[in-house]
Amino acid sequence: MSFELPQEVEETRKRARDFALREFTKDLIDRYDETEEYPNEIRKKVFDSGFITIENPWNMLVAMEEFCRVDPGIGLSTLASVFGSEILLLYGTDEQKEKYLYPTLKGEKISAVAVTEPGAGSDVAGISSRLEKTDKGWILNGHKMFITNGTVADHYYLLARSAPPPSKEKRHHGLTLAIVERRWKGVNPVKLKGKLGMRATDTAEITFENVEVPNENIVGEEGKGFYIIMTFFNISRVYVAAQSVGTAQGILDLLLEYLSSKPSSFREMEYVQFALAEMSALIEAARNITYKAATKVFSFNPDPALTSMAKYYAAEIANQVANVAFKIVGMEASGTKLEKLYRDAKITEIWEGTSEIEKLVISRMILKRIQEAK
């Protein structure tokens, strides 16, 4: 058993770290945090530097970690400009790939995933956007909420109900996934401002009013959208885990930087030393579980329980580490990057499935295994 990543991936990690340190300057980080604009210029550089690649997903994973270590807002924004691509990779037709996936992977288009609604987030099957069949194709009506890249994406991978659920227990049946272009008639995205953190990410509320969706934009089988989205979450959650690991590591870096800039007597206090040791151990554990889950996902053998463990645990650790670092640095953290990372870290417990939902996935899987073993 080896815990080493291949040399190519380690090289990408180093390149990603150098890139982030060079390009995510303090001025830019502060600017995007203040204005809540989308960092399009850096996104282009990220593409040109080859960090967005699906040939070897490990490269994206370590880039996510290293980018978020320097700035989670810009880091995630740029890498998530291809958000949802795995959906087309796994379920898209050749035409869909040609029209939407490849231009996105070349950096010519931006994608988004639109599942959450004002009335339903955790409860994916509870969404109420509707896709209705017509002679020519489909008509979409609905309302999506908190959609990352919502106002900058060219197209959304959108989940809507296309048939009533057959029974209360089968609410997740009858959902269909469609590709919807932002510039189509009836699509109205509105940027949401005032987030606690991750303010370089674009977040939108989007309404869809009698939007015509052609048949060829339906992804996978009609009525099977729930399974497609859950398969996707099993992949994307590993990247959120990497985001958390990067954020946590970034916080530890800042704490170490602070300690080394102060008289040694401060870092010689055992309460500081114990905190450092605990933080390092927790981050290492979060990284290992993330890589283990990624190993399964990237070898087409996903383990949803493990993926959810990684997402939940790494998010928990990012927030824990942020709290401890703040307590040690105290008021001197005010106005620094540490303060920003504390705000940024909180999102990891909410998006792509809240920590509570991850715990439900984990326990359901474990209980299922016990049943199967019987």
Add this chain to the structure above:
Amino acid sequence: MSSEEQKLLVSMIEQFAKTELENAAQKIEKEGISTDLRKRLAELGLLAATIPQSEGGSGIDRKSFSLILMTLAKYSASAAYFTYLQNTLVNELLFKSQNKKEEIAKIASGEATATLVHDLNLNFQHEIFVKGSDLYGSNNFVTLPDADIHLVLARSEGSSYLIHAKPASTGIRKPLGFRGLSFGNVNYKAEIGSDKIIFKDAENILQNHFFETGDQIAAIALGMSESAIEKAIEYSKERKAFESYLYEFQPISAALIDMKGRIEELKKALMLTESVQEKITLKLNSLETARLASRIALQIHGGYGYLEDLGVERYYRDSMHLTMLASNYVKEMKALSKDVIAPDAFKI
């Protein structure tokens, strides 16, 4: 003050906070404490609440004042901290010096705002010095740097002073929390006369004052905690997931009940604390509770909690900001353990 009078006063403040602060809380965060609000706080006698009436204050006892701070914090943490800063950190210190009636009156009436510039909760000392008759140096972490009256902790060889000074320059930046209050840096470069010295041995006096008024910080933290958890309980009764109300899910109800119980216990303790040790412990526990309560409240609000519209994420920022402003873990642990364990406990 009798317990009846105490109740009456607190219910009056509750009324004021409900009618004038609750709806304005978000506005206060965006635009700051307005002159009108400051005048209202003054009219209610809160800006010199614990100063004796004979000296131009309201003569409110400390326990009642803690209850008032808790009530204010439930609606606007910025307004509560402002009141604490004017009354406790400035007026009470001015009052200790006995000859600053004029300033106390100005602050009490809301005519002037005041701040205390110190470094006692920082890990390292700031560099504000007195040399001869010169005061110079700066501090980067000041609440209300643009206040009219500055009380400044300055050091000189072997001693420290609290000085009434005017800053040479100030800078304002957006703080993590309490965004209704300006925050930033100050720089001093001035000649000061002896009449500007409020008292000597200021470091010790200030440190003891912080310890002794730790219950007031606890009160603010508890008000914030209570408000965050009440908001979360309300939301759990409105929001549904998986066709059930959020409160129906065991982990959600358990977290809310646990927090509610913890807050109630601490509120009881607030009324009972007497010794400095108890006050420090209460402060530490209440600050931790505020951080936890804000995290739980934000989480229960899901995605909506992450956006400022619902006014929940601010508890998350405010609780950490209050911890940084009002607490220094090492000093507090040393103060607590020196009597209970040994004089040199918590050293290494």
